[in-house]
Amino acid sequence: xxxxxxxxxxxxxxxxxxxxxxAQLREASLIVELPxxxxxxxxxxxxxxxxxxxxxxxxxxxxxESGREIVLYRVQAGESCALxxxxxxxxxxxxxxxxxxxxxxxVAIPRALFDRLIASxxxxxQFVFTAFSRRVTNLFRIIEEVAFERIDVxxxxxxxxLAGARQQIAATHQELANELxxxxxxxxxxxxxxxxRGWLRMARGIVEITDRPALVHLAQHG
Amino acid sequence: xxxxxxxxxxxxxxxxxxxxxxAQLREASLIVELPxxxxxxxxxxxxxxxxxxxxxxxxxxxxxESGREIVLYRVQAGESCALxxxxxxxxxxxxxxxxxxxxxxxVAIPRALFDRLIASxxxxxQFVFTAFSRRVTNLFRIIEEVAFERIDVxxxxxxxxLAGARQQIAATHQELANELxxxxxxxxxxxxxxxxRGWLRMARGIVEITDRPALVHLAQHG
DNA sequence: CGTCTCTTGGTGACTTAGTTACATACCCGC
DNA sequence: GCGGGTATGTAACTAAGTCACCAAGAGACG
Numbered sequence: 001x002x003x004x005x006x007x008x009x010x011x012x013x014x015x016x017x018x019x020x021x022x023a024q025l026r027e028a029s030l031i032v033e034l035p036x037x038x039x040x041x042x043x044x045x046x047x048x049x050x051x052x053x054x055x056x057x058x059x060x061x062x063x064x065e066s067g068r069e070i071v072l073y074r075v076q077a078g079e080s081c082a083l084x085x086x087x088x089x090x091x092x093x094x095x096x097x098x099x100x101x102x103x104x105x106x107v108a109i110p111r112a113l114f115d116r117l118i119a120s121x122x123x124x125x126q127f128v129f130t131a132f133s134r135r136v137t138n139l140f141r142i143i144e145e146v147a148f149e150r151i152d153v154x155x156x157x158x159x160x161x162l163a164g165a166r167q168q169i170a171a172t173h174q175e176l177a178n179e180l181x182x183x184x185x186x187x188x189x190x191x192x193x194x195x196x197r198g199w200l201r202m203a204r205g206i207v208e209i210t211d212r213p214a215l216v217h218l219a220q221h222g
Numbered sequence: 223x224x225x226x227x228x229x230x231x232x233x234x235x236x237x238x239x240x241x242x243x244x245a246q247l248r249e250a251s252l253i254v255e256l257p258x259x260x261x262x263x264x265x266x267x268x269x270x271x272x273x274x275x276x277x278x279x280x281x282x283x284x285x286x287e288s289g290r291e292i293v294l295y296r297v298q299a300g301e302s303c304a305l306x307x308x309x310x311x312x313x314x315x316x317x318x319x320x321x322x323x324x325x326x327x328x329v330a331i332p333r334a335l336f337d338r339l340i341a342s343x344x345x346x347x348q349f350v351f352t353a354f355s356r357r358v359t360n361l362f363r364i365i366e367e368v369a370f371e372r373i374d375v376x377x378x379x380x381x382x383x384l385a386g387a388r389q390q391i392a393a394t395h396q397e398l399a400n401e402l403x404x405x406x407x408x409x410x411x412x413x414x415x416x417x418x419r420g421w422l423r424m425a426r427g428i429v430e431i432t433d434r435p436a437l438v439h440l441a442q443h444g
Numbered sequence: 445c446g447t448c449t450c451t452t453g454g455t456g457a458c459t460t461a462g463t464t465a466c467a468t469a470c471c472c473g474c
Numbered sequence: 475g476c477g478g479g480t481a482t483g484t485a486a487c488t489a490a491g492t493c494a495c496c497a498a499g500a501g502a503c504g
Contacts, residue, residue: 062362062365062366064366064369064370065370066370068369068370068462070365070366070369070370072362072365083358086351086354086355086358087355087358087359088355089348089351089352089355090351090352090354090355090356090359092355092356092359093359094359094362095362095366096362115344115347118340118341118347119340119341119342119344119347120341122337122341125337125340125341129308129311129312130311130312132308132312132354133308133309133310133311133312134312136305136308136309136358136361137309137312137315137316139358139361139362139365140284140294140316140317140318140361142365143284143292143294143361143364143365143368143403144284144286144292144317146365146368146369147286147290147292147368147403148286148287148288148290148292148403150460150461151460151461151462152460172480172481172482173481173482174480174481174482181365181369181370182461182462183461183462183463184481184482185461185462185463185464185482185483185484186460186461186462186463188481188482188483188484189461189483189484192482192483202482204469204470204471204480204481204482205480205481290491372489372490373489373490373491374489394451394452394453395452395453396451396452396453404490404491405490405491405492406452406453407453407454407455407490407491407492407493408489408490408491408492410452410453410454410455411454411455411490413453414453414454424453426451426452426453426498426499426500427451427452
Protein backbone atom coordinates (compact mmCIF):
# COMPACT_ATOMS: atom_id res chain seq x y z
CA UNK A 1 0.00 0.00 0.00
CA UNK A 2 1.53 3.31 -1.06
CA UNK A 3 1.78 6.25 1.29
CA UNK A 4 -0.72 8.09 -0.89
CA UNK A 5 -3.30 5.50 -0.06
CA UNK A 6 -2.36 5.44 3.58
CA UNK A 7 -3.23 9.00 4.44
CA UNK A 8 -6.79 8.72 3.22
CA UNK A 9 -7.42 6.43 6.17
CA UNK A 10 -7.40 9.51 8.35
CA UNK A 11 -10.34 10.99 6.43
CA UNK A 12 -13.24 8.55 6.14
CA UNK A 13 -15.34 10.89 3.98
CA UNK A 14 -12.71 10.72 1.26
CA UNK A 15 -12.79 6.95 1.05
CA UNK A 16 -16.39 6.99 -0.12
CA UNK A 17 -15.63 9.00 -3.23
CA UNK A 18 -16.21 7.56 -6.69
CA UNK A 19 -13.11 5.62 -7.71
CA UNK A 20 -12.37 8.03 -10.54
CA UNK A 21 -12.17 11.03 -8.19
CA UNK A 22 -10.31 9.03 -5.61
CA ALA A 23 -7.69 8.23 -8.22
CA GLN A 24 -7.36 11.91 -9.08
CA LEU A 25 -6.92 12.62 -5.42
CA ARG A 26 -4.08 10.17 -5.13
CA GLU A 27 -2.54 11.67 -8.26
CA ALA A 28 -2.96 15.38 -7.78
CA SER A 29 -2.70 15.82 -4.06
CA LEU A 30 0.61 16.48 -2.46
CA ILE A 31 1.84 15.55 0.98
CA VAL A 32 3.71 18.43 2.52
CA GLU A 33 5.85 18.45 5.63
CA LEU A 34 6.80 21.58 7.48
CA PRO A 35 8.98 22.15 10.54
CA UNK A 36 7.72 23.58 13.83
CA UNK A 37 7.28 27.32 13.71
CA UNK A 38 6.61 27.53 9.98
CA UNK A 39 4.14 30.13 8.89
CA UNK A 40 1.61 28.16 6.87
CA UNK A 41 -0.29 31.20 5.72
CA UNK A 42 -0.59 34.82 6.61
CA UNK A 43 -0.26 38.29 5.19
CA UNK A 44 2.19 37.78 2.37
CA UNK A 45 2.19 34.00 2.41
CA UNK A 46 -0.84 32.04 1.33
CA UNK A 47 -1.45 28.49 0.20
CA UNK A 48 -3.44 28.10 -2.99
CA UNK A 49 -4.75 24.72 -1.96
CA UNK A 50 -7.06 23.10 0.52
CA UNK A 51 -5.19 21.56 3.47
CA UNK A 52 -5.99 18.39 5.37
CA UNK A 53 -3.81 18.05 8.42
CA UNK A 54 -2.39 14.59 9.02
CA UNK A 55 -0.08 15.25 11.96
CA UNK A 56 0.65 18.10 14.32
CA UNK A 57 -1.28 21.26 15.12
CA UNK A 58 -1.62 24.63 13.46
CA UNK A 59 -2.29 27.71 15.55
CA UNK A 60 -4.32 30.43 13.85
CA UNK A 61 -3.85 33.84 15.39
CA UNK A 62 -4.22 37.49 14.71
CA UNK A 63 -1.70 40.21 15.46
CA UNK A 64 -2.58 43.84 16.00
CA GLU A 65 -0.51 46.78 14.84
CA SER A 66 0.72 47.30 18.38
CA GLY A 67 2.00 43.73 18.45
CA ARG A 68 -0.65 42.23 20.67
CA GLU A 69 -1.88 38.82 19.58
CA ILE A 70 -4.92 36.64 20.01
CA VAL A 71 -5.28 32.94 19.23
CA LEU A 72 -8.43 32.26 17.21
CA TYR A 73 -8.36 28.47 16.99
CA ARG A 74 -6.18 25.45 16.42
CA VAL A 75 -6.34 22.94 13.61
CA GLN A 76 -5.69 19.42 14.88
CA ALA A 77 -4.64 16.28 13.04
CA GLY A 78 -7.60 14.88 11.09
CA GLU A 79 -9.14 18.29 10.58
CA SER A 80 -9.32 20.51 7.55
CA CYS A 81 -8.29 24.10 7.38
CA ALA A 82 -11.56 24.85 5.62
CA LEU A 83 -12.09 28.26 7.10
CA UNK A 84 -8.78 29.49 5.83
CA UNK A 85 -9.42 27.96 2.47
CA UNK A 86 -12.74 29.73 2.20
CA UNK A 87 -11.04 32.99 2.97
CA UNK A 88 -8.50 32.33 0.28
CA UNK A 89 -11.22 31.49 -2.21
CA UNK A 90 -12.89 34.80 -1.57
CA UNK A 91 -11.52 38.09 -2.65
CA UNK A 92 -11.14 39.69 0.73
CA UNK A 93 -7.93 40.50 2.51
CA UNK A 94 -7.14 37.96 5.14
CA UNK A 95 -4.77 39.03 7.85
CA UNK A 96 -4.78 36.16 10.31
CA UNK A 97 -1.76 33.87 10.24
CA UNK A 98 -1.31 30.15 10.70
CA UNK A 99 1.74 28.86 12.54
CA UNK A 100 2.85 25.25 12.84
CA UNK A 101 2.98 24.60 16.56
CA UNK A 102 4.69 21.29 15.95
CA UNK A 103 6.28 19.62 12.98
CA UNK A 104 3.31 19.04 10.65
CA UNK A 105 2.33 16.78 7.81
CA UNK A 106 -0.57 17.71 5.59
CA VAL A 107 -2.25 16.89 2.30
CA ALA A 108 -2.53 19.81 -0.08
CA ILE A 109 -5.45 19.49 -2.47
CA PRO A 110 -5.29 21.89 -5.43
CA ARG A 111 -8.21 24.23 -5.79
CA ALA A 112 -9.56 22.64 -8.97
CA LEU A 113 -9.58 19.20 -7.42
CA PHE A 114 -11.14 20.55 -4.25
CA ASP A 115 -13.92 21.93 -6.39
CA ARG A 116 -14.49 18.54 -8.03
CA LEU A 117 -14.56 16.85 -4.64
CA ILE A 118 -17.18 19.26 -3.38
CA ALA A 119 -19.25 18.64 -6.48
CA SER A 120 -19.03 14.89 -6.46
CA UNK A 121 -19.26 13.85 -2.84
CA UNK A 122 -22.05 14.50 -0.44
CA UNK A 123 -19.87 13.15 2.36
CA UNK A 124 -17.03 15.48 1.49
CA UNK A 125 -19.40 18.45 1.48
CA GLN A 126 -20.70 17.39 4.85
CA PHE A 127 -17.15 17.10 6.11
CA VAL A 128 -16.21 20.57 4.89
CA PHE A 129 -19.39 22.29 6.03
CA THR A 130 -19.30 20.70 9.44
CA ALA A 131 -15.73 21.86 9.91
CA PHE A 132 -16.80 25.32 8.81
CA SER A 133 -19.65 25.32 11.18
CA ARG A 134 -17.51 24.39 14.13
CA ARG A 135 -15.00 27.11 13.38
CA VAL A 136 -17.60 29.80 12.91
CA THR A 137 -19.40 28.87 16.10
CA ASN A 138 -16.06 29.07 17.83
CA LEU A 139 -15.38 32.52 16.39
CA PHE A 140 -18.75 33.67 17.71
CA ARG A 141 -17.80 32.39 21.13
CA ILE A 142 -14.48 34.19 21.02
CA ILE A 143 -16.19 37.45 20.15
CA GLU A 144 -18.59 37.02 23.02
CA GLU A 145 -15.78 36.21 25.43
CA VAL A 146 -13.50 39.03 24.36
CA ALA A 147 -16.36 41.51 24.47
CA PHE A 148 -18.18 40.43 27.63
CA GLU A 149 -16.24 38.00 29.77
CA ARG A 150 -13.97 38.94 32.65
CA ILE A 151 -10.30 38.28 32.11
CA ASP A 152 -9.96 36.10 35.23
CA VAL A 153 -12.74 33.82 33.99
CA UNK A 154 -11.21 33.63 30.52
CA UNK A 155 -7.80 32.87 31.99
CA UNK A 156 -9.19 30.07 34.14
CA UNK A 157 -10.92 28.59 31.09
CA UNK A 158 -7.76 28.82 29.02
CA UNK A 159 -5.60 27.24 31.73
CA UNK A 160 -7.97 24.30 32.01
CA UNK A 161 -8.14 24.02 28.24
CA LEU A 162 -4.37 24.04 27.81
CA ALA A 163 -3.80 21.69 30.72
CA GLY A 164 -6.23 19.05 29.52
CA ALA A 165 -5.84 16.12 31.88
CA ARG A 166 -2.36 17.19 32.97
CA GLN A 167 -1.50 19.41 35.91
CA GLN A 168 1.30 21.35 34.30
CA ILE A 169 1.17 23.89 31.52
CA ALA A 170 4.37 24.88 29.75
CA ALA A 171 3.74 28.47 28.79
CA THR A 172 5.11 31.86 29.66
CA HIS A 173 2.84 34.62 30.91
CA GLN A 174 3.36 36.35 27.58
CA GLU A 175 2.18 33.27 25.71
CA LEU A 176 -0.92 33.03 27.88
CA ALA A 177 -1.60 36.71 27.24
CA ASN A 178 -1.33 36.06 23.49
CA GLU A 179 -3.85 33.25 23.77
CA LEU A 180 -6.40 35.64 25.22
CA UNK A 181 -5.51 38.81 23.37
CA UNK A 182 -4.57 40.45 26.65
CA UNK A 183 -1.37 41.98 28.06
CA UNK A 184 1.37 40.15 29.91
CA UNK A 185 1.14 42.32 33.02
CA UNK A 186 -2.57 41.65 33.30
CA UNK A 187 -2.06 37.90 33.08
CA UNK A 188 0.82 38.01 35.58
CA UNK A 189 -1.40 39.81 38.08
CA UNK A 190 -4.22 37.31 37.63
CA UNK A 191 -1.86 34.35 37.95
CA UNK A 192 -0.39 35.81 41.12
CA UNK A 193 -3.86 36.23 42.52
CA UNK A 194 -4.67 32.60 41.60
CA UNK A 195 -1.40 31.48 43.26
CA UNK A 196 -2.16 33.55 46.37
CA ARG A 197 -5.45 31.67 46.66
CA GLY A 198 -3.59 28.36 46.35
CA TRP A 199 -5.13 27.45 43.00
CA LEU A 200 -1.79 27.04 41.25
CA ARG A 201 1.97 27.17 41.58
CA MET A 202 4.30 28.95 39.23
CA ALA A 203 7.79 28.40 37.97
CA ARG A 204 9.60 30.03 35.09
CA GLY A 205 7.65 29.07 31.98
CA ILE A 206 5.40 26.70 33.90
CA VAL A 207 2.01 26.89 35.58
CA GLU A 208 0.99 23.97 37.76
CA ILE A 209 -2.64 23.60 38.71
CA THR A 210 -3.08 22.68 42.37
CA ASP A 211 -6.79 23.31 42.89
CA ARG A 212 -8.61 22.32 39.75
CA PRO A 213 -12.13 22.50 41.22
CA ALA A 214 -11.59 26.13 42.15
CA LEU A 215 -10.50 26.98 38.61
CA VAL A 216 -13.40 25.02 37.14
CA HIS A 217 -15.79 26.91 39.38
CA LEU A 218 -14.45 30.28 38.31
CA ALA A 219 -14.43 29.23 34.65
CA GLN A 220 -18.05 28.14 34.79
CA HIS A 221 -19.88 30.48 37.12
CA GLY A 222 -18.16 33.79 36.34
CA UNK B 223 -43.30 35.63 -16.09
CA UNK B 224 -44.29 34.21 -12.73
CA UNK B 225 -43.06 35.71 -9.49
CA UNK B 226 -41.03 32.59 -8.89
CA UNK B 227 -39.02 33.37 -11.97
CA UNK B 228 -38.73 37.02 -11.09
CA UNK B 229 -36.79 36.65 -7.90
CA UNK B 230 -33.99 34.69 -9.52
CA UNK B 231 -33.05 37.87 -11.37
CA UNK B 232 -31.56 39.10 -8.14
CA UNK B 233 -29.14 36.15 -8.06
CA UNK B 234 -27.25 35.77 -11.34
CA UNK B 235 -25.43 32.60 -10.25
CA UNK B 236 -28.75 30.81 -10.02
CA UNK B 237 -29.73 31.58 -13.58
CA UNK B 238 -26.82 29.56 -14.92
CA UNK B 239 -28.03 26.33 -13.36
CA UNK B 240 -29.01 23.35 -15.49
CA UNK B 241 -32.66 23.71 -16.47
CA UNK B 242 -33.65 20.66 -14.47
CA UNK B 243 -32.29 22.07 -11.23
CA UNK B 244 -33.64 25.49 -12.02
CA ALA B 245 -37.07 23.98 -12.35
CA GLN B 246 -36.71 22.29 -8.98
CA LEU B 247 -35.71 25.61 -7.51
CA ARG B 248 -38.86 27.25 -8.81
CA GLU B 249 -40.88 24.36 -7.47
CA ALA B 250 -39.41 23.71 -4.07
CA SER B 251 -38.31 27.12 -2.89
CA LEU B 252 -40.62 29.28 -0.92
CA ILE B 253 -40.84 33.03 -0.75
CA VAL B 254 -41.29 34.18 2.80
CA GLU B 255 -42.19 37.62 4.07
CA LEU B 256 -41.63 38.76 7.63
CA PRO B 257 -42.43 42.02 9.41
CA UNK B 258 -39.85 44.34 10.91
CA UNK B 259 -38.52 43.09 14.21
CA UNK B 260 -39.07 39.40 13.52
CA UNK B 261 -36.52 37.07 14.93
CA UNK B 262 -35.41 35.05 11.90
CA UNK B 263 -33.28 32.68 13.90
CA UNK B 264 -31.76 32.45 17.32
CA UNK B 265 -31.64 30.29 20.40
CA UNK B 266 -34.93 28.45 20.22
CA UNK B 267 -35.91 29.50 16.72
CA UNK B 268 -34.05 28.21 13.70
CA UNK B 269 -34.77 27.97 10.02
CA UNK B 270 -34.09 24.61 8.43
CA UNK B 271 -33.43 26.12 5.04
CA UNK B 272 -30.95 28.26 3.21
CA UNK B 273 -32.06 31.87 2.94
CA UNK B 274 -31.53 34.29 0.07
CA UNK B 275 -32.59 37.79 1.02
CA UNK B 276 -34.59 39.64 -1.62
CA UNK B 277 -35.53 42.79 0.26
CA UNK B 278 -34.69 44.41 3.56
CA UNK B 279 -31.85 43.80 6.01
CA UNK B 280 -31.21 41.27 8.74
CA UNK B 281 -29.09 42.20 11.74
CA UNK B 282 -27.12 39.37 13.29
CA UNK B 283 -26.15 39.98 16.87
CA UNK B 284 -25.09 38.25 20.02
CA UNK B 285 -26.40 38.87 23.50
CA UNK B 286 -24.48 38.15 26.68
CA GLU B 287 -25.97 36.81 29.88
CA SER B 288 -25.76 40.25 31.40
CA GLY B 289 -27.83 41.65 28.53
CA ARG B 290 -25.08 43.42 26.65
CA GLU B 291 -25.24 43.02 22.89
CA ILE B 292 -22.90 43.22 19.93
CA VAL B 293 -23.81 43.41 16.25
CA LEU B 294 -21.81 40.90 14.23
CA TYR B 295 -22.93 41.75 10.70
CA ARG B 296 -25.87 42.61 8.52
CA VAL B 297 -27.32 40.64 5.64
CA GLN B 298 -28.39 42.93 2.81
CA ALA B 299 -30.76 42.34 -0.09
CA GLY B 300 -29.09 40.15 -2.71
CA GLU B 301 -26.97 38.35 -0.12
CA SER B 302 -27.25 34.90 1.32
CA CYS B 303 -27.35 34.03 4.97
CA ALA B 304 -24.80 31.34 4.27
CA LEU B 305 -22.89 31.66 7.49
CA UNK B 306 -25.96 31.05 9.55
CA UNK B 307 -26.95 28.17 7.37
CA UNK B 308 -23.57 26.55 7.81
CA UNK B 309 -23.96 26.86 11.53
CA UNK B 310 -27.33 25.24 11.36
CA UNK B 311 -26.00 22.43 9.22
CA UNK B 312 -23.36 21.66 11.81
CA UNK B 313 -24.03 20.10 15.14
CA UNK B 314 -22.83 22.92 17.33
CA UNK B 315 -24.94 25.19 19.44
CA UNK B 316 -25.49 28.51 17.79
CA UNK B 317 -26.45 31.34 20.04
CA UNK B 318 -26.38 34.40 17.80
CA UNK B 319 -29.73 35.74 16.68
CA UNK B 320 -30.97 37.30 13.47
CA UNK B 321 -33.45 40.16 13.60
CA UNK B 322 -35.30 41.70 10.68
CA UNK B 323 -34.36 45.36 10.78
CA UNK B 324 -36.98 46.14 8.16
CA UNK B 325 -39.82 44.23 6.61
CA UNK B 326 -38.06 41.47 4.68
CA UNK B 327 -38.70 39.17 1.74
CA UNK B 328 -36.55 36.10 1.26
CA VAL B 329 -36.32 32.83 -0.64
CA ALA B 330 -36.10 29.77 1.55
CA ILE B 331 -34.32 26.86 -0.12
CA PRO B 332 -34.82 23.52 1.64
CA ARG B 333 -31.66 21.80 2.79
CA ALA B 334 -31.91 18.92 0.30
CA LEU B 335 -32.27 21.28 -2.63
CA PHE B 336 -29.45 23.44 -1.34
CA ASP B 337 -27.27 20.36 -1.36
CA ARG B 338 -28.19 19.60 -4.98
CA LEU B 339 -27.45 23.19 -5.98
CA ILE B 340 -24.02 23.02 -4.37
CA ALA B 341 -23.33 19.78 -6.17
CA SER B 342 -24.50 20.85 -9.59
CA UNK B 343 -23.38 24.42 -9.99
CA UNK B 344 -19.87 25.74 -9.86
CA UNK B 345 -21.29 29.26 -9.94
CA UNK B 346 -23.54 28.58 -6.99
CA UNK B 347 -20.62 27.16 -5.00
CA GLN B 348 -18.59 30.23 -5.84
CA PHE B 349 -21.49 32.40 -4.71
CA VAL B 350 -21.84 30.57 -1.40
CA PHE B 351 -18.14 30.36 -0.64
CA THR B 352 -17.50 33.97 -1.50
CA ALA B 353 -20.29 35.04 0.83
CA PHE B 354 -18.83 32.78 3.51
CA SER B 355 -15.43 34.24 3.00
CA ARG B 356 -16.62 37.79 3.35
CA ARG B 357 -18.44 37.01 6.57
CA VAL B 358 -15.55 35.20 8.12
CA THR B 359 -13.10 37.92 7.22
CA ASN B 360 -15.51 40.33 8.81
CA LEU B 361 -15.70 38.25 11.98
CA PHE B 362 -11.90 38.29 12.17
CA ARG B 363 -11.95 42.06 11.89
CA ILE B 364 -14.54 42.33 14.65
CA ILE B 365 -12.44 40.18 16.94
CA GLU B 366 -9.42 42.34 16.26
CA GLU B 367 -11.37 45.52 16.88
CA VAL B 368 -13.04 44.36 20.06
CA ALA B 369 -9.77 43.03 21.42
CA PHE B 370 -7.36 45.76 20.39
CA GLU B 371 -9.04 48.92 19.18
CA ARG B 372 -9.88 51.89 21.32
CA ILE B 373 -13.55 52.56 21.84
CA ASP B 374 -13.39 56.13 20.51
CA VAL B 375 -11.87 54.87 17.25
CA UNK B 376 -14.47 52.13 16.96
CA UNK B 377 -17.28 54.58 17.66
CA UNK B 378 -16.02 56.99 14.99
CA UNK B 379 -15.88 54.11 12.48
CA UNK B 380 -19.37 52.96 13.37
CA UNK B 381 -20.84 56.45 13.14
CA UNK B 382 -19.36 56.91 9.67
CA UNK B 383 -20.54 53.45 8.69
CA LEU B 384 -24.10 54.03 9.88
CA ALA B 385 -24.26 57.54 8.42
CA GLY B 386 -23.17 56.50 4.95
CA ALA B 387 -23.50 59.59 2.79
CA ARG B 388 -26.00 61.20 5.15
CA GLN B 389 -25.20 63.56 8.02
CA GLN B 390 -27.79 62.26 10.45
CA ILE B 391 -27.92 58.95 12.27
CA ALA B 392 -31.15 57.89 13.93
CA ALA B 393 -29.95 55.86 16.89
CA THR B 394 -30.03 56.09 20.66
CA HIS B 395 -26.83 55.89 22.66
CA GLN B 396 -27.94 52.46 23.83
CA GLU B 397 -28.31 51.28 20.25
CA LEU B 398 -24.84 52.54 19.37
CA ALA B 399 -23.46 50.76 22.43
CA ASN B 400 -25.15 47.55 21.25
CA GLU B 401 -23.51 47.91 17.84
CA LEU B 402 -20.08 47.93 19.45
CA UNK B 403 -20.68 45.60 22.37
CA UNK B 404 -20.01 48.42 24.80
CA UNK B 405 -22.02 50.16 27.52
CA UNK B 406 -24.37 53.09 27.10
CA UNK B 407 -22.52 55.30 29.59
CA UNK B 408 -19.25 54.77 27.76
CA UNK B 409 -20.78 55.73 24.43
CA UNK B 410 -22.56 58.75 25.93
CA UNK B 411 -19.26 59.99 27.31
CA UNK B 412 -17.47 59.52 23.99
CA UNK B 413 -20.29 61.24 22.08
CA UNK B 414 -20.19 64.16 24.52
CA UNK B 415 -16.46 64.42 23.99
CA UNK B 416 -16.98 64.38 20.19
CA UNK B 417 -19.67 67.05 20.54
CA UNK B 418 -17.41 69.15 22.76
CA ARG B 419 -14.83 69.06 19.98
CA GLY B 420 -17.46 70.20 17.49
CA TRP B 421 -17.44 66.95 15.51
CA LEU B 422 -21.16 66.32 15.93
CA ARG B 423 -24.42 67.58 17.36
CA MET B 424 -26.84 65.52 19.38
CA ALA B 425 -30.57 65.42 19.80
CA ARG B 426 -32.75 62.79 21.42
CA GLY B 427 -32.27 59.65 19.32
CA ILE B 428 -30.22 61.50 16.70
CA VAL B 429 -26.54 62.11 16.05
CA GLU B 430 -25.65 64.65 13.39
CA ILE B 431 -22.12 64.70 12.01
CA THR B 432 -20.76 68.22 11.66
CA ASP B 433 -17.06 67.55 11.10
CA ARG B 434 -16.72 64.42 9.01
CA PRO B 435 -12.99 64.82 8.26
CA ALA B 436 -12.21 64.83 11.97
CA LEU B 437 -14.17 61.59 12.48
CA VAL B 438 -12.53 60.01 9.44
CA HIS B 439 -9.12 60.95 10.79
CA LEU B 440 -9.81 59.39 14.18
CA ALA B 441 -11.33 56.30 12.54
CA GLN B 442 -8.30 55.77 10.35
CA HIS B 443 -5.26 56.78 12.33
CA GLY B 444 -6.15 55.57 15.80
C1' DC C 445 -53.65 72.25 29.42
C1' DG C 446 -51.52 69.59 33.19
C1' DT C 447 -49.88 65.46 34.97
C1' DC C 448 -48.18 60.69 34.62
C1' DT C 449 -45.14 57.51 32.85
C1' DC C 450 -41.65 55.69 29.93
C1' DT C 451 -37.61 56.44 27.32
C1' DT C 452 -33.38 58.61 26.80
C1' DG C 453 -29.41 60.80 28.31
C1' DG C 454 -26.20 62.85 32.22
C1' DT C 455 -23.18 62.27 36.17
C1' DG C 456 -19.96 60.76 39.78
C1' DA C 457 -17.77 57.20 42.30
C1' DC C 458 -15.91 52.98 41.81
C1' DT C 459 -13.77 48.55 39.74
C1' DT C 460 -11.38 46.24 36.18
C1' DA C 461 -8.30 46.06 32.33
C1' DG C 462 -4.57 47.76 29.65
C1' DT C 463 -0.22 50.82 29.27
C1' DT C 464 4.21 52.60 30.39
C1' DA C 465 8.41 52.32 32.26
C1' DC C 466 11.22 50.22 34.90
C1' DA C 467 13.43 46.76 38.20
C1' DT C 468 14.63 42.15 39.36
C1' DA C 469 15.17 37.16 38.95
C1' DC C 470 16.23 33.13 36.46
C1' DC C 471 18.63 30.21 33.07
C1' DC C 472 22.22 28.80 29.97
C1' DG C 473 26.41 28.87 27.62
C1' DC C 474 30.97 30.01 28.17
C1' DG D 475 30.87 32.48 38.24
C1' DC D 476 29.69 35.78 34.79
C1' DG D 477 27.18 37.97 30.98
C1' DG D 478 23.22 38.36 28.31
C1' DG D 479 18.92 37.18 26.99
C1' DT D 480 14.40 35.79 28.62
C1' DA D 481 10.84 35.86 32.09
C1' DT D 482 8.51 37.93 35.75
C1' DG D 483 7.41 41.72 39.29
C1' DT D 484 5.81 46.31 40.38
C1' DA D 485 3.96 50.95 40.60
C1' DA D 486 1.68 54.71 38.60
C1' DC D 487 -1.27 55.94 35.23
C1' DT D 488 -5.08 55.88 31.56
C1' DA D 489 -9.09 53.73 29.45
C1' DA D 490 -13.17 51.15 29.76
C1' DG D 491 -16.96 49.23 32.10
C1' DT D 492 -20.23 49.15 36.25
C1' DC D 493 -23.39 50.91 39.58
C1' DA D 494 -26.62 53.92 41.37
C1' DC D 495 -29.08 57.52 40.73
C1' DC D 496 -31.07 61.81 38.60
C1' DA D 497 -33.18 64.80 35.13
C1' DA D 498 -34.91 66.09 30.74
C1' DG D 499 -37.85 65.03 26.93
C1' DA D 500 -41.86 62.89 24.62
C1' DG D 501 -46.11 60.83 24.31
C1' DA D 502 -50.71 59.44 26.45
C1' DC D 503 -54.74 60.74 28.37
C1' DG D 504 -58.11 62.84 31.15
